[in-house]
Amino acid sequence: MDHGHAVGEVNDNHLDFGTGVTSVFGWQANLGIPFFCFLFIAFFIPLIAFLMFYWLGDGWPDASHALRGVFDITFWIAVWGALFGFFMLSLPRWLAYGRLKNVIPTRFNRQRREVCFVPEGQKEPIFVPWEELVAWVTEAQGVTEYGVQRQYGFGIGFYHPATNEKYTLEFQTYGQFQAISNWEAIRAYMEYDVHTLKEIQDPLDLQGPDDLPW
Template sequence: MTQETPKADIANAPRAGRSDKFPSGTVTYLSPLPLPTGLPPTDHGHAVGEVNERYLDFGVGLPSVFGWQVTLGGPFGLFVMVAMVFPAIAFLMLYWLGNGLPDAIHAFWGVIEISFWIGFWGGGGLMLWWLVASVIELKKKSQVIPTRFNRQRREVCFVPNGHREPIFVPWEELVAWVTEAQGVTEYGVQRQYGFGVGFLHPQTGEKYSLEFQTYGLPQAISNWEAIRAYMEYEVHTLKEIQDPLELQGPDDPPWEGVHVFRNARKRLHEEYREGKRGVHYLTGWYLYHLMTFWTLPNRLVEWEVRKIKRMTRKTLPRDMAEWSEPLSESEWAKPSETFKRLSQKVLEKQKARPGRLPYEVFAEVYAEEDRLPLASTN
């Protein structure tokens, strides 16, 4: 049985705090009216790309250095294993089981004549295949137009797949949700979590949505909170919501370039001097980075970031580029009075009883709002 993620019903006037149950799981809404969740604003899925004083790009995150380490280090490790380890094993076996050193040396050179070329062509072919796949993926990524959140205008810009004309949606009308799904597969019962945003096209009424998988419900909510906090001027930089291993300096760019490698090495030696890390950890760190070509993966990340930025600027629709231009502060859009009132109530309830699930607080606030008109007529 395959696992199916429940779908959000964005056409049926959802509001924050509502939960819809399905046979495969639950959809819980966090917006419209993006109320504060109280969770840390953290982009666990690395789906956020560029962040500046005007807008945040979501859906095309920055490349990871680990991906390049696997692409380079994996084939090299295969080469070392086949070309060097196998001959060493043959040497030891013949040394113990044969006639001593002469048989061992003969076995070593006999195996290495074959294993070296097997490892060379096998590892080289695998690396070439992964590099080609990485370049293809880079090209696809650079052609994707991200969802852009403009906090000066308090609007969100979508360019759905197959469209060239951008669609602009008011920030407070955007629907956001988290999903919990459970299903039985051939591997047993599995859980799945996700985070999504969506809207109805203002002219056609057609539904559009953007969804991402996460590895837990708190992480899904935190992803939304990172966007919400940015739009409400509570966070301002990518580093505040997505610092890789806390290795970004105050003036470092927000991607995993060579500066992250240098910061990691500096911190490692400080921890070694303080006795927090042992010599085995220190040696393993250096061996790992030697096997993954030292700083080359970080330099490839820097190259990939520059490439994506250049190509994204070329593919950006003109209307979206103009919409992204800065406004004078007097032109900045202001939050609605309803949004400010409900947000304040949510903050008060979170402070009075911390630790509650955010959508429980939302539902309680809306229930009180629904009773207000009735109470005023009595």
């Protein structure tokens, strides 16, 4: 499974690695967090004020007056706060999409059994036989004032067929299991074990009777 959504496109001819987009959950969080904050500030806080003045004040008159007064203030705070939160959450995502347009993916062609690389700063692609590709998982651990920190990554490398120059390409991952799963997704595609993007990425669809349990 490609848990990190690093795979961008899969078809019968090739797989593009390194240009995948984030999952649907990211967009749900972008919309859900500001919307929840809007509901909490605009309606829940006035409701708390209503209950407090109803119990501690002069009953219904004080409670209804407090509800209207607090709602007039919190509603516009909620509106502008939710819009600002949505903008701040969406800005990094749109910037990432803008950078993604200029990224040339690493293409794995299983029909020709070769991998196409375009190193940064170069225009000419490099074609490497699939069997000569080397893959690895990296793990780094360090101690800071906040505790032990671990970093994981997935890397692939090869020697240029013409110049014998060494090239490496590494991706940061959230954990060792995710790094291994990235390689397994590529290997399964090249060995004709999977044929569609849905087989290696969670599409967030309803689970079918023949789907895997994870």
